[in-house]
Amino acid sequence: MKKVGLVSVRNYNYGSILQAYALQQELFAAGIDNELIYYKKRNVVKQALRIFNLPLLMAKTKDVWRVIEGKTNPKLKPIISGRNRAFSNFLKDNFVFTPCLSGKKQLVDYTKKFDAFILGSDQVWNPMLLGGDYYTLTWVDSRRPKVTYASSFGVSEIPASQVKKTKEYLSRFSMISVREKQGAEIVEKLTGKKAEVCCDPTVLTDRKRWDELSGACPFVSEKYIFCYFIGNNPSQREFAKKLAQKTDCKILAVKHIDEYIKSDDDFGNIDYLEVGPKEFVNFIRYATYVCTDSFHGTIFSIMYNKTFFTFKRFSDSQKSSMNSRVKNILSIVGLSNRLFENSITPDAALAYQVDWSDVNKRLNDFRKSSREYFERAVKCLKGAQE
Structure with missing residues (x-):
């Protein structure tokens, strides 16, 4: 049985890591052998192109000096160091990762081993954080099943400048579930598809x-x-x-x-x-x-x-x-x-x-209805493995 590729947020953020952990554990419990894809961030050229993402630029410009000050603040240095150690140890002890994949070519080449993909929760589709196309899964062969579980836009509406792109990548998924009803409204408005609202993976798990x-x-x-x-x-x-x-x-x-x-x-x-x-x-x-x-x-x-x-x-x-x-x-x-x-x-x-x-x-009612979707998604993933 080949593995399924799990695409989820991997940064040192409590919610991001806990929901990814919960989803991977639920997949294992359902008999889905999977790896969380360890993809190194986009290259310098792609980072530079983000400058032209106006919503991102407006949101981040006012924060940049606070970020710089935070990273160099002597009061925060021991906190940052200690927290990084704690996160690093947690990831090492509790996740099954792919090797570190640096750049799009390594990502595409390694993930050819996966017969299907599942996109996890958290703000993977936030217009201000989307940057490259990693969380859109447009780098995955269109013939391979791609499902989402409780994915989130993080906002109530998509900027006009990103509507076309959002519509295109959403249309490539075999099954879509979102974390908020506002997300379901976005999916239906842009694609005509019904997206189910599911609980965060941290709630899905017992x-x-x-x-x-x-x-x-x-x-x-x-x-x-x-x-x-x-x-x-x-x-x-x-x-x-x-x-x-x-x-x-x-x-x-x-x-x-x-x-x-x-x-x-x-x-x-x-x-x-x-x-x-x-x-x-x-x-x-x-x-x-x-x-x-x-x-x-x-x-x-x-x-x-x-x-x-x-x-x-x-x-x-x-x-x-x-x-x-x-x-x-x-x-x-x-x-x-x-x-x-x-x-x-x-x-x-x-x-x-x-x-x-x-x-x-x-x-519990929300968890039950979400599990019904999750079980259907698992069948879709297993179908690709057979």
Whole structure:
């Protein structure tokens, strides 16, 4: 039996790695021998061409100095070093990869061994992050089956300049499922095809897997609020500080290290340097409260029935806003009231009650319908292997 090629995000981001891990494990459990393709980023020429991607340019120009400052900030250097070690060890211990494939020729030549391909979840089709054509799978022979599982655009609409390209690559997939209903609307509008809305792979897999991965004991013994903010809104950190004072908790802050965020200076009073994906899940599992603007921070908080407070990372008026993915999952499980405005106070936020039995039922129903699609996708992949 030949292997299936798994295409997914591989960067050192908690959500990206955890969803890729979950999907690969689910494929193995379904009898699909697969490798996660280890593709080295596009060459210098392709990187230069991204300068002419106007949406990307507008989104990234204002961040570039924060990125440079973050990578050179002496306060962040030990955090970056420790986190890189934790991620590297996690990937080495928990994934089956192809060899490192550098450049399009190596990618195409090596992946001829695969009879079929599955494109994973996360923001693989985000117009601002698409850059080259890796996640479009246009480099794959059109005769080989290509399916997607819970792939995400990350936005509610495609820029006019990318509509034609998006329509073309979507039409090449044998089966399409997306992570958000907004994504299903995009697919139907551009191709006329129905795309099923499926849960993130981290939800598709059984919670028992996360219990085993994260360990039976908390890594931090004190009562704490777990904070994971990717955006740079100071008022959200202030909310967490006020909540800590009110509840007599400490703050365990996992800081976003892709760029320098001034409001993260001296934020949090529990230090933990080597925070990889395993630690991320453990911290949420055993937290007293969770404050986040992260999709996967929200997902794991729901799965572990935590008292959590999710904030918007973007203004809803921004065309590049990625709020839709958080709104979508909260709506599905009946927790739309857990997406808070920055002006909320801890007292007001704590007043919101959650019926976890109802939430868990809704989440299980979503998982069940998603598994039905996944099983059909597995049949498609196995058909290609026979």
